[in-house]
Amino acid sequence: MRVLIVIPAFNEEQALSGLLAEIRALTPAEVGAEIDTVVVDDGSADRTADVARAGGARVLRLCRNLGIGGAVQSGLRLAHREGYDFAIQCDGDGQHPPSELKALVASGLAEPAPDLVIGTRYVDKHNFRSTLLRRLGSWWLRTILRIVTRLKLSDPTSGFRLYGRRALQLFDSVYPYDFPEPEALAIAKASGLSIKEVRVTMRPRQGGTSSIAGFSTIYYMLKVTIAVVLTYVRALGRGPTSGEDENGS
Amino acid sequence: MGAEQLAENYWMFGVAALVIALVLLRLLFRERITLQGSMSFLAFLTLLGLMAIFSGVTQRIAVALGFTLMSNFFFSTAIAALAILHLRALVTLSKVHLRSIALTQELALLQEKLDRLSAEKR
Numbered sequence: 001m002r003v004l005i006v007i008p009a010f011n012e013e014q015a016l017s018g019l020l021a022e023i024r025a026l027t028p029a030e031v032g033a034e035i036d037t038v039v040v041d042d043g044s045a046d047r048t049a050d051v052a053r054a055g056g057a058r059v060l061r062l063c064r065n066l067g068i069g070g071a072v073q074s075g076l077r078l079a080h081r082e083g084y085d086f087a088i089q090c091d092g093d094g095q096h097p098p099s100e101l102k103a104l105v106a107s108g109l110a111e112p113a114p115d116l117v118i119g120t121r122y123v124d125k126h127n128f129r130s131t132l133l134r135r136l137g138s139w140w141l142r143t144i145l146r147i148v149t150r151l152k153l154s155d156p157t158s159g160f161r162l163y164g165r166r167a168l169q170l171f172d173s174v175y176p177y178d179f180p181e182p183e184a185l186a187i188a189k190a191s192g193l194s195i196k197e198v199r200v201t202m203r204p205r206q207g208g209t210s211s212i213a214g215f216s217t218i219y220y221m222l223k224v225t226i227a228v229v230l231t232y233v234r235a236l237g238r239g240p241t242s243g244e245d246e247n248g249s
Numbered sequence: 250m251g252a253e254q255l256a257e258n259y260w261m262f263g264v265a266a267l268v269i270a271l272v273l274l275r276l277l278f279r280e281r282i283t284l285q286g287s288m289s290f291l292a293f294l295t296l297l298g299l300m301a302i303f304s305g306v307t308q309r310i311a312v313a314l315g316f317t318l319m320s321n322f323f324f325s326t327a328i329a330a331l332a333i334l335h336l337r338a339l340v341t342l343s344k345v346h347l348r349s350i351a352l353t354q355e356l357a358l359l360q361e362k363l364d365r366l367s368a369e370k371r
Contacts, residue, residue, distance in 0.1 A: 038361075040357075058361060058365075059361065059364075060357040060358060060360075060361050061357055061360060061361075062353050062354070062357050063353055063356060063357070064353055066350055066353055066354070070350050070353070070354065073354065074354045074357055074358065077354060077358060078358060078361070081358075177350065
């Protein structure tokens with residue numbers, strides 16, 4: 001069982017070395033799979049790529065900033081093309097503790113095997129709480145996703161996710177670029193992928209700043225609301241994803 | 250005021266279209282824009298120029314469409330054409346943007362592969 005941990009990173013030199021050290025410290029027995037790590041340096045201006053290499057990770061260096069969606073898709077493409085069984089998306093700011101990788105892998109291996117596993121921070125009341133505005137935003141997106149796609153999730157904005165082979169195949173060809181998490185769920189649902197949530201502990205970011213703050217939160221909500229509806233209808237038109245791998249890998 | 254007299258007043262639209270067409274041609278000669286991308290714009294300017302030159306015909310069309318002022322017909326035509334041109338540009342821009350993202354990703358994937366092969370060779 002091979003898992004590729006995909007870490008999208010934009011100017012994350014501060015938090016990255018600690019995160020990679022934590023991942024390196026994990027044994028395959030602890031995680032339940034062999035793990036490789038790739039850091040997708042999203043056109044950083046700091047030493048993110050150097051820190052990632054020094055931390056023993058593979059590095060995909062994007063020559064310009066594509067945003068979180070473009071960075072994540074690069075990592076998922078690598079996982080799909082190299083035949084990994086799973087890819088796990090893990091933020092480069094240290095919010096997603098590597099100790100929780102085991103929970104995601106275990107959920108991915110459970111029967112019936114889900115195609116997409118979302119690590120949720122909201123099931124446990126003692127877990128790290130984000131700001132009120134973010135929680136409000138998360139509530140709104142939960143509601144939109146439930147109305148449009150009939151998908152019931154507690155944390156649709158969580159970027160701590162495990163992608164199975166079918167999800168990797170789907171997202172190799174189509175993945176949203178701006179604020180992608182809720183949109184990706186709508187695409188997955190419309191394409192017939194099975195989605196599951198698992199409770200994880202999250203922690204405050206260990207460095208860097210969030211790209212969503214202040215007025216951009218309002219833009220985020222508006223844009224994602226429209227995008228969820230559009231992508232769901234568009235993905236429904238494409239039909240369900242087959243289990244066959246187009247690349248034959 | 251007769252229809253022909255009214256039509257004579259609209260040669261300025263033709264001059265404006267000609268000036269913009271000349272600017273467009275200059276950009277084309279300097280290879281700042283491509284001929285393929287400018288063809289629809291040139292077609293629109295030609296249409297506007299012809300409307301101004303043959304203002305008698307334009308006047309009859311404007312009246313038939315219910316316009317009481319021919320200037321309103323000119324502006325409406327120009328706004329509609331610009332909206333179409335803008336939409337076309339938006340489609341092209343979006344395609345270029347998506348291709349640029351895909352190319353950036355492929356470049357990063359190939360670079361990583363190359364780095365790995367070089368490291369293995371060493």
